[in-house]
Amino acid sequence: MLLEVCVDSLASARAAIAGGADRLELCSALLAGGLTPYTELLRQIRHESDVAVRCLIRPRAGDFLYMPEEIEMMCAQITELRSAGANGFVIGCLNPDGTLDCTATARLAKAANSAGLTLHRAIDVSADPLQTYRDAAALGIDTVLTSGAAASCVQGVDVLCSLLAERDRTNGPEVLIGAGVNAGVIRQLSAALPGARAYHMSGKVELESRMVFRREGVPMGLPGLDEWHIQQTDTASVRAARQVLDDLA
Template sequence: MKLLEVCVDSLASALAAKQGGADRLEFCSALAVGGLTPYADLLRQIKAELDLPVRCLMRPRAGDFLYTRDELELLCRQIETLRSAGADGFVIGALTPEGTLDLPAMRTLLDACGGAPVTLHRCIDVSRDLCATYRAAAALGIDTVLTSGGAGSCRKGISQLAALLSLRDELDGPEVLIGAGVNAAVIDELRVALPGARAFHASCKTLLESGMTFRREGVPMGLPGLDEWHIQQTDADAVRAAKAAVMR
């Protein structure tokens, strides 16, 4: 089945994704650092406004995917809270120090998900062997694997994406959800290079100018290079173009 999933971190972005024709949302906070666990109250707002399925990204902090027992306990509590708030599914992942999928940690998280649909997130892209990680995810019953093909962008990961798509078909395994640098033009390109590709993940974001007229410069609140005078938000037209490319 052809699918366009849009990752969002605000109600405005969720509404724009819906307007543009997204099939599903990945909901997170802090997209600027790759996404963190989102807020239950904001999920309730989103679910009250639209009827798209929403999978929540479960990531307690930025950085690697090697989690302590305390972090796993936190993730399980957050999953339970978000399930109660209306989450339709979850996006999870944990690795061992050696770069393999952490099966005990994954089983703990899957138990907390309570049978809800689950995506393995891009921890696969920093794992030692992407095909082995995919096989492990399939054995766990995960239905989707989000990946760039182990590269900084999906366009650079085409050969590995081809291997994963072949494995999907061989195993009748999890859907390969292609992400990282996805837009309408990239979808067109990849569907030629990878005829089996049918599911794509994009933010379709644009930068909105802040409404602040007074601006004190040189006082960053977060990561170097980011400022407080531009807000990232999903663009409905970019979603619409991406969806058209998926459906061609």
């Protein structure tokens, strides 16, 4: 039973590893849904641990319809992160009609040079998740991260069930279940999705900023974002999920 934890800082990586994560998805800017991580952050993690790390390759927030220059940049990011110790990459591009852009995604896969590959949650906003899964399989992608085309994995059970059946029928990519995952959700889904064997979580808690002086009314990003609390992976949350998976195994 695989437990992948999504992290965007060294502190979160340490917490995830301490909690028993099998693999990290490394990114930056989780509040924006996750963007390509800094190479130096990967090097910091590599200095401390040989845990498996797959790096998200996403150059900006928003949709997954990319310009040619963005695809070029993503290929360069893959090359750089591969040289810094990434074991794999989390990728995906869509066409305007909601189908998987197989040409662009294949370019990213080629740049990864035989590293592990996850199709990210572009599948959840694609026109036909089952067909997108099949297209990903044809490209040699070994894992698909998905909520079942819903806001949370609990809401996406029906689609997840179909994807797991397709996995078993074709020996296709692993179905990595994400969005709202915690120990309780894993336990809840184990009955509805007995074939599930891979989960993705962030396990975040809000930590109070250590800043004493706080000037209010000057947001650093979108108005309403809170600069005085930091989101960080919680070791206890990861450990609890790990325990449930071990019990199920």
